[in-house]
Amino acid sequence: MSQLDDVKARMSRVHDSYERGEDAAGTERPLRGYVALLGTYAGLTAAAAAAIRRKGLPAERPGVVDIALLAASTFRVSRTLAKDAVTSPLRAPFATYQGTGGPGEVMEAPRPGPFRHAAGELVTCPFCLTQWVATAGLVGLALAPRATRWVTAGMTAVAAADGLHFGYAKLQQAIS
Numbered sequence: 001m002s003q004l005d006d007v008k009a010r011m012s013r014v015h016d017s018y019e020r021g022e023d024a025a026g027t028e029r030p031l032r033g034y035v036a037l038l039g040t041y042a043g044l045t046a047a048a049a050a051a052i053r054r055k056g057l058p059a060e061r062p063g064v065v066d067i068a069l070l071a072a073s074t075f076r077v078s079r080t081l082a083k084d085a086v087t088s089p090l091r092a093p094f095a096t097y098q099g100t101g102g103p104g105e106v107m108e109a110p111r112p113g114p115f116r117h118a119a120g121e122l123v124t125c126p127f128c129l130t131q132w133v134a135t136a137g138l139v140g141l142a143l144a145p146r147a148t149r150w151v152t153a154g155m156t157a158v159a160a161a162d163g164l165h166f167g168y169a170k171l172q173q174a175i176s
Contacts, residue, residue, distance in 0.1 A: 014092050014093055015092065017096060018088075018092040018095070018096050018097050019097055020096070020097075021096045021097050021098050021109070028112060028114075028117055030113070030114040030115070030117040030118040030121075031114070032114040032115070032118075033113075033114040033115040033116070033117055033118025033119065034118050036115055036118065037118050037119065037122060041131075041132065041135075044135075045135060048135075048139040048142075048143075051139075051143065052139070052142045052143060055143065057142055057143070062138065062141050066141055066149065066152075068156075069149065069152040069153055069156050070134065070137045070138070070141070070152050071134075072152075072155070072156035072159045072160070073137065073151065073152040073153075073154075073155030073156050073159065074130055074133045074134045074137060075126075075130070075159055076155045076156070076158050076159040076162070077129075077133045077155055078126040078127075078129040078130045078133045079126045081123065081126075081129055081133070082123060082124055082125055082126040082128075082129050083101055083102070083105040083106065083124075083126060084104060084105060084106075085104055085105065085106050086104075088106055088108070090123070091108060091120070091123045091124060093111075093116070094110060094111055094116050094119040094120035094122075094123050094124075095108035095109060095110055095111060095120040095123065095124050096108060096109055096111060103165075108120075108124045109124075110124065137152060
């Protein structure tokens, strides 16, 4: 069996167990997994800070507009990564499908095992992902401010549109 066949077989098993909702981790506390995630976050943040310093960029604070765009886009990106049905293949190695959530969203549970469970909690929780996404946004503002402002403006527009969709749906319910 080739390596490609091995990968296909593994992905097929992940897909099947994801769809069945198997391997829910329950109440296990994956402390070793948390330590690994904390170390990864700290390492990536330190590497980003070193890259910013090496590039000789000024250590100026982001402006109010940048913070507002980053806040709204962090909300939307975190929610997209953690809950959208279309991004479930990214979470499937670490979580199993439990049912539908809000509009276009799914509910998932972490898989067992210290590392998969910790990663599953992270990738299925928009609140947990927020710190990672916000940090990436700040690094983006330091290293590629123009591109980052475009991305944050776009995701802020998506977040605002979500609010308008929900407002419109409420209005429709009130009229009916």
